[in-house]
Amino acid sequence: MTTPTEIHPDPFSTPRHEHPPPPFSSRPTTVPSTPYLPPADMVLADSYPAINPSNNSHSVPGNANSLTNAPSAALDAHLWSQRLSQSLSQMANEIATASQALNSMPPPAAQQPSHIVYDPSLDSSTASLEVDVAALTTKLEAMEVKQDALIREVEGLKDLILSSHPTTNGATTNGAANGHANGGENGVSENGTPPGVSAYQELEKKVTDALDSIKIEQGRLYARLLNARLSHQKQTIQPILMTNGKVPPNYPVTKGEFEKLTKERYEALLKSYGLPVKGDTDAKREAVRQFLGLPPIVM
Numbered sequence: 001m002t003t004p005t006e007i008h009p010d011p012f013s014t015p016r017h018e019h020p021p022p023p024f025s026s027r028p029t030t031v032p033s034t035p036y037l038p039p040a041d042m043v044l045a046d047s048y049p050a051i052n053p054s055n056n057s058h059s060v061p062g063n064a065n066s067l068t069n070a071p072s073a074a075l076d077a078h079l080w081s082q083r084l085s086q087s088l089s090q091m092a093n094e095i096a097t098a099s100q101a102l103n104s105m106p107p108p109a110a111q112q113p114s115h116i117v118y119d120p121s122l123d124s125s126t127a128s129l130e131v132d133v134a135a136l137t138t139k140l141e142a143m144e145v146k147q148d149a150l151i152r153e154v155e156g157l158k159d160l161i162l163s164s165h166p167t168t169n170g171a172t173t174n175g176a177a178n179g180h181a182n183g184g185e186n187g188v189s190e191n192g193t194p195p196g197v198s199a200y201q202e203l204e205k206k207v208t209d210a211l212d213s214i215k216i217e218q219g220r221l222y223a224r225l226l227n228a229r230l231s232h233q234k235q236t237i238q239p240i241l242m243t244n245g246k247v248p249p250n251y252p253v254t255k256g257e258f259e260k261l262t263k264e265r266y267e268a269l270l271k272s273y274g275l276p277v278k279g280d281t282d283a284k285r286e287a288v289r290q291f292l293g294l295p296p297i298v299m
Contacts (some may be wrong), residue, residue: 057137086181158204170217219241220240220241224238228294230295235254237258237292240291250268255294259285261285
């Protein structure tokens with residue numbers, strides 16, 4: 001009986017595979033994604049400073065033993081990014097709210113010059129001065145209305161006189177022609193003018209003077225109103241014009257200068273405006289003060 005011989009594989013022969021290898025392909029093989037592991041020399045220290053503004057106790061783990069916890073570190077970094085974004089959004093909202101609050105606040109009052117010392121007692125005097133100015137303004141408006149009505153009445157009276165006493169070349173009137181005047185025997189006055197015409201001329205002159213006086217006083221109202229608002233010694237006095245439309249000579253410039261004028265200057269001002277000159281220096285000062293519209297001195 002023949003014993004079968006053992007067949008030993010040739011070590012130099014090409015091995016045979018039960019399953020042939022896959023065909024060669026130019027496409028690269030897909031490498032499964034794995035979390036990035038930093039090298040050992042890039043290990044973070046244990047005392048990494050906290051960065052998150054909303055949670056100071058949170059820190060990124062980074063010791064040597066945490067290299068195996070890379071997915072957990074990535075998750076913590078993502079949470080930290082969210083918290084940082086929320087903190088920045090909250091800070092932006094707070095800044096916007098503060099800006100709106102600042103814009104809604106009233107503007108600060110103007111600062112006084114350093115050389116001016118604040119005096120609380122001036123508040124009451126300023127308030128009383130404003131009340132006085134308001135009352136004076138009301139009175140001036142009422143005076144203007146009355147003056148306008150007076151001017152209309154005077155004009156109407158003038159037209160009535162002209163219509164009731166017609167004249168022709170200034171010769172005679174109805175009463176003078178009939179000899180019913182108080183003049184001479186023929187109804188003629190001593191200067192050769194019929195009495196009716198003479199009376200009319202005198203009345204017309206008075207009416208004209210009254211109208212001129214009203215217009216002058218009306219033109220002085222605004223300057224007096226400005227003078228009534230003066231409260232400091234260095235403020236300028238508005239000039240009150242005379243009947244000829246000019247400013248009196250040696251007119252005081254400021255309120256402080258007016259308070260220290262001499263008796264002669266007060267008398268000169270009274271004469272310039274046609275006012276009576278009487279009394280002592282204080283009385284003359286008060287008379288000029290009232291005419292110029294200056295406020296009285298508050299003791």
